[in-house]
Amino acid sequence: MEKIASKLTDSIYKNNPALTDLELKKIKFGLECFLSEISKILIYFTIFRIFSLTKYFLLALFPFMTLRAAAGGYHEKTYLKCLINSFILMFTIVLIGIKTGLPMYLKGIFILLSLAFIIIYAPVDHYNKPIISKDRRNNLKFTSIGIFILLVLIGIFLGGKLGNTILASVFIESATLPLGYYFNKRK
Structure with missing residues (x-):
C-alpha cells in the first residue's frame, strides 16, 4: 500500500508542484489509509459473500x-x-x-x-x-x-x-x- 500511495502522491506532485512537503505527507498518509481500508473491505466482502x-x-x-x-x-x-x-x-x-x-x-x-x-x-x-x-x-x-x-x-x-x-x-x-x-x- 505504501508503494502505491507513494506513486500516486508523486503523480499528484507532478501535476501540482506547489504542494509543500507536509501537504504531500498528508496526501500520502490519506491514500495509504484509503487503499488499505478499501482492499480489506473487498477481501472481507468476498469471504463473507462466499458464506452467505x-x-x-x-x-x-x-x-x-x-x-x-x-x-x-x-x-x-x-x-x-x-x-x-x-x-x-x-x-x-x-x-x-x-x-x-x-x-x-x-x-x-x-x-x-x-x-x-x-x-x-x-x-x-x-x-x-x-x-x-x-x-x-x-x-x-x-x-x-x-x-x-x-x-x-x-x-x-x-x-x-x-x-x-x-x-x-x-x-x-x-x-x-x-x-x-x-x-x-x-x-
Whole structure:
C-alpha cells in the first residue's frame, strides 16, 4: 500500500508542484489509509459473500467504522496484521450476532462497558496523526457518545440477530479503545 500511495502522491506532485512537503505527507498518509481500508473491505466482502453472510458483515462493518471514525481505536503496525486481526474482529461480531441469543442482561453489560470505554478513552488517536487540539478532542468525544447512543438505539429497536450484530459491533469497537490508548503510542 505504501508503494502505491507513494506513486500516486508523486503523480499528484507532478501535476501540482506547489504542494509543500507536509501537504504531500498528508496526501500520502490519506491514500495509504484509503487503499488499505478499501482492499480489506473487498477481501472481507468476498469471504463473507462466499458464506452467505454479506448482510451480517455489512451490519457489523458500518457501525464499527462509524464509531471508529470518531472514537479511534487500536491500530496494528503492518497491513497484514491489520488484515488478519480486523477479519477476526468482523468474524467475531458476525458470530456473536447470528449464533448467540444475547440475553438482555448481557446486552446491558455490553452497552455499559462500551459507554465506559468511550467516556474514558475516546478519542484514541493514531501516532501518525495525533489529535493536538483540545477542542477537536472534545468534539470527537461528544460525537463518539452521540454515535454510540444512535447505534445502541438502532440495535435495541431492531432486536434479534440484526440488533445483536450491531450491539456486538459497538462493543468490539469500544473494546479497541483501551487497547489503542495503551499500545498505539510510538516509543
